[in-house]
Amino acid sequence: MRRFLCCLAALLMISSVRADDVLVAVAANFTAPMKEIAASFEQATGHRARLAFGSTGKLYAQIRNGAPFSVLLAADADTPEMLERLGLAVPDSRRTYAIGRLALWSPDPARVDLSGRILADPDLERLALANPKLAPYGRAAEQTLKALGLWETLKPRLVLAESISQSFQFVASGNVPAGFVALSQIMRDGRLLSGSAWHVPAYMHAPLTQDLVLLRPGADSAAAAALVKFMGSPQARRVIDDYGYRVPP
Amino acid sequence: MPDLSLATEDWQAIALTARLAAVTLLILFAIGLPLAWWLARTHSRLGSLVSALVAVPLVLPPTVLGFYLLVLLGPQGPVGRLTESLGIGLLPFTFPGLVVASTLFSLPFVVQPLQASFAAVSERMLEVAATLRAGPLDTFWHVVLPLSRPGLLSAAVLGFAHTLGEFGVVLMIGGNIPGRTQVLSIAIYNRVEAFEYAHAHLLAGCLLVFSFIALLALQFINRAVSTTPAMLRGGA
Structure with missing residues (x-):
């Protein structure tokens, strides 16, 4: 003992x-x-x-x-x-x-256009973002969608992640076609790592x-x-x- | 091709995890053996209450348990005040704090198999031992424990493996500090957050293989034990 x-x-x-x-x-x-x-x-x-x-x-x-x-x-x-x-x-x-900088991203190189018009596309069946109540990037994504007048339209198609990391994983794993992520997750040395992205202009969110x-x-x-x-x-x-x-x- | 050798940080995390699981298992058995024996034999209502309390970590989200432990053991919490006044200091963000949290979190995984196998030991065996003038402790060591071997093994493997894989509680109470409280599961989380997926796969693979082998070994051992005559195990 x-x-x-x-x-x-x-x-x-x-x-x-x-x-x-x-x-x-x-x-x-x-x-x-x-x-x-x-x-x-x-x-x-x-x-x-x-x-x-x-x-x-x-x-x-x-x-x-x-x-x-x-x-x-x-x-x-x-x-x-x-x-x-x-x-x-x-x-x-x-x-x-x-x-931080917000981006709309898809691993598909042809999916997201440079001005984010994909958001108005009715064929976009689902869209990932971090929960606006939990994550600053989620709040910024909500503000962006509201600024575009698309929040109410897209609401039923939103998939909420518990963090910006999870939002990235939802999209990267192919479970959601596109989503809001942090630019830092998809960019290295000033270049996009893969897929296609829209750099959300800073004036669209706090x-x-x-x-x-x-x-x-x-x-x-x-x-x-x-x-x-x-x-x-x-x-x-x-x-x-x-x-x-x-x-x- | 990314560098796939394990870094110092990984080895630290592996050693820390093994140490945590080993220490936790020792304490789990020190608490779990008498507790499970009492639960298996008692008819009091208190027994049901304690059983339910022990099982709470099975259904409670780990972050919730971690958060309450953090508050309880922290400088403003009652337990934290007590440990500080006793000169032990504060437990969160230290290795002993991880041990306390893991012990609570893995308790049902040890107590429940022990309790089940203790309950299966027939009353007659105990009476026979008593007529042979064996004291209660003597009976426990030389009759009950050998008869409960499958339960002991299950409890040991489940308790150890469950502590290895624990994440939510240790992240909350440990604080992810390299070399001190950063266990393997948290090291994997860090690799994922740092986009080092190859490394994350490697560490996660190690954990998966180890856990699987442990559980597989348990199956084989249990099968070998269950082929011994039922009477010897005290089954009715």
């Missing part, structure tokens, strides 16, 4: 965090670019960024319940603001690091501002401060742009 308890204790204690590590909570839609940025951050500064991905809502719940994250890269502007109001973030540390904020556990960390600064560096901005986001001025 004592041996069993010793083994258990040993198993429970193994864990290590380096002193100059910074633990960053990252909105799921920013996973791929952030992995690249973290690699060049380590090269440039010697600090290491450990990335924890999740939906912004989930990360918010975790931060409210004591998560040890030093920096949050949210998928919206509201969450960092709320955290600051709750006293969980360092005041005046909020900053926009990327602006801006998809993605803000970062320094959280309380990172208040006195040099590595956390360095990461916040690095997010505005030319290297980081180039990666953000390559992935189909607009970079803040």
Whole structure:
């Protein structure tokens, strides 16, 4: 029995965090670019960024319940603001690091035209978008359809995904012919990866501002401060742009 | 052709997952054996209540369970306040926190097969053991447990495999932190979010093959056990 308890204790204690590590909570839609940025951050500064991905809502719940994250890269502007109001973030540390772009996409290269006229096509049997109540990209898609005057017409044909990732998966797997996705999901190095897409003009929906904020556990960390600064560096901005986001001025 | 070798991060996730499943299984048995024995023998109404409570994770969405655990164990939650005042600190986002969550979540997978096989041990066997002056603990170790071998095996395999595949609860309570709480299922989710599908397939394939082999082995073992005479297993 004592041996069993010793083994258990040993198993429970193994864990290590380096002193100059910074633990960053990252909105799921920013996973791929952030992995690249973290690699060049380590090269440039010697600090290491450990990335924890999740939906912004989930990360918010975790931060409210004591998560040890030093920096949050949210998928919206509201969450960092709320955290600051709750006293969980360092005041005046909020900053926009990327602006999302919405696209209507189909894996079929001939399906989506460059001005989105396909939306008015009665043959479009189904259309995927993220749930407007849950995801900022879903809200932007709803605003776009309303701006086009097509919301009521298309409503019975909409397939709601729980996140923009799921919306992408619905379309990529061929279960839905076309859908609203984040441009970052279908673009690499400034080029469309596959299929056909309509880049939704920014004026059709409220801006998809993605803000970062320094959280309380990172208040006195040099590595956390360095990461916040690095997010505005030319290297980081180039990666953000390559992935189909607009970079803040 | 993408690079298909496993990265340090993947190995970390695999090791962490194996460690989590092993520790969780030990604790599940420490709790599950006495609990299942009591449930199998009790006639009190409390028994039904506890049975129902144990089964709740079967029907509750994992995110719901994860969310309530996060709130309960967090700095404002009653359990979180207790652990902090005891000097243990807060459990969410740590390995012990994952163990607590996985134990609760996998409890029915261990308790139910144990309870079923304990219930199948005939009262007569216990009486015979008692007339041979075996104490209750002695009877449990040397009569009940050997007779319940298929149930023990099912409980072990299901408890272990279920912890391996758990996602919603550990994502909520663990926070997806590499090397600390990022288990295999979450590593797969990260690969999908990062568009690294080849890598996601590889990891998911490993998990699928492992789980399938474990369940297949269980089938074979159970078949081998069930060919031993029924009387020895205490069946009526």
